[in-house]
Amino acid sequence: MLEAMEKLCEPPELVEDSKNIVGESLVWNQKRHTLHWVDIIQKQVYSLDFSTKKLKIDSAPDFITSIGLTDDGRAIIGLIKEVVLWDFDQVWLDFATIEGDNLDVRLNEGVVGPDGQFWVGTMQKNFTDQGLPLTIDKHLGRIYRIAQSGKVSSPTDDLFGITNTFVWPNASRFVTADTLTNTLYDYPLSPLGELGQRQVLLKDYARGLPDGSCVDEEGYVWNCRVVGGACVVRICPNGEVDRVVELPCTWPTSCAFAGPNLNRLFITSARFSMNSDHLEANPHEGGLFSIDVGVKGLLPNLFV
Numbered sequence: 001m002l003e004a005m006e007k008l009c010e011p012p013e014l015v016e017d018s019k020n021i022v023g024e025s026l027v028w029n030q031k032r033h034t035l036h037w038v039d040i041i042q043k044q045v046y047s048l049d050f051s052t053k054k055l056k057i058d059s060a061p062d063f064i065t066s067i068g069l070t071d072d073g074r075a076i077i078g079l080i081k082e083v084v085l086w087d088f089d090q091v092w093l094d095f096a097t098i099e100g101d102n103l104d105v106r107l108n109e110g111v112v113g114p115d116g117q118f119w120v121g122t123m124q125k126n127f128t129d130q131g132l133p134l135t136i137d138k139h140l141g142r143i144y145r146i147a148q149s150g151k152v153s154s155p156t157d158d159l160f161g162i163t164n165t166f167v168w169p170n171a172s173r174f175v176t177a178d179t180l181t182n183t184l185y186d187y188p189l190s191p192l193g194e195l196g197q198r199q200v201l202l203k204d205y206a207r208g209l210p211d212g213s214c215v216d217e218e219g220y221v222w223n224c225r226v227v228g229g230a231c232v233v234r235i236c237p238n239g240e241v242d243r244v245v246e247l248p249c250t251w252p253t254s255c256a257f258a259g260p261n262l263n264r265l266f267i268t269s270a271r272f273s274m275n276s277d278h279l280e281a282n283p284h285e286g287g288l289f290s291i292d293v294g295v296k297g298l299l300p301n302l303f304v
Helices: 002-006 276-281
Strands: 013-016 023-029 034-039 044-049 055-059 066-070 075-078 082-086 092-097 105-112 118-124 143-146 163-170 173-178 183-188 199-203 209-215 221-226 231-235 241-246 252-258 264-269 288-291
Touching (some): 013 044, 023 105, 023 264, 034 066, 034 252, 066 105, 075 105, 075 118, 163 221, 173 209, 183 209, 231 252
Parallel strands (some): 163 209, 209 252
Antiparallel strands (some): 013 288, 023 034, 034 044, 044 055, 066 075, 075 082, 082 092, 105 118, 118 143, 163 173, 173 183, 209 221, 221 252, 231 241, 252 264, 264 288
16 A cells, blocks of 8 residues: 555656755745755855745855744744744844753754744753754653743643654644654644644654654645655554555655645755765765655645
């Protein structure tokens, strides 16, 4: 069954050989017809204009961990501790601070939820101030929400090793991942946005570890398998993997449906901590890829 579905896919296309150290947080901007993503370690925002085919690279004021879109045409961005608003030009406005006094943690995943709030996760800091790798071994990660007022709240007391994947397959479900434990969790979501008791959606899948995800129009989750996984998997609502898409990179990090018809899946990747021999054998690590997977995605939520 899996083999038959895989054969329906064209080979993945290398869209940009961007050689991101840690490419992350893909989001499609329908107003600008532009795909945005970040390179955490290089402190850069990438913007690929689908109309002109031009790539614009902007420098951020700090290590940049995530990007979302606002309803007034700006971006909301996670840095190491700060969440800021950006006008896609020169203006960066401080908006909120997460665990400002805790030097052991940083922001990681950040996605605008269907409630119009910016959901962000934390994790133990895994790189130095110079961007060099650090070992992590603690479960210090939490999930937060930031409202338009700047108020910070938390929908759950659960702890995580590495917060990744914030997706809402439908109005009553929230799916997230802990990369450190190779687990995707499924939470019931109340009308007020509070999370119930988490259940395991997918655990110990053999291909790599879970990183970023997106949802297609049928409510299935597409999950990037980082740390050698070299694929994106499509996960059924019951947690079964019904499709595996092989990729020409070993560390895919985030994915999003993009384009005017939302009919292509785009994938970022990383080359963080890889040695020269590996990069010589796998020269497109850190690139941006795309593929037609035969299903459409959904527009991203906007921060309001």
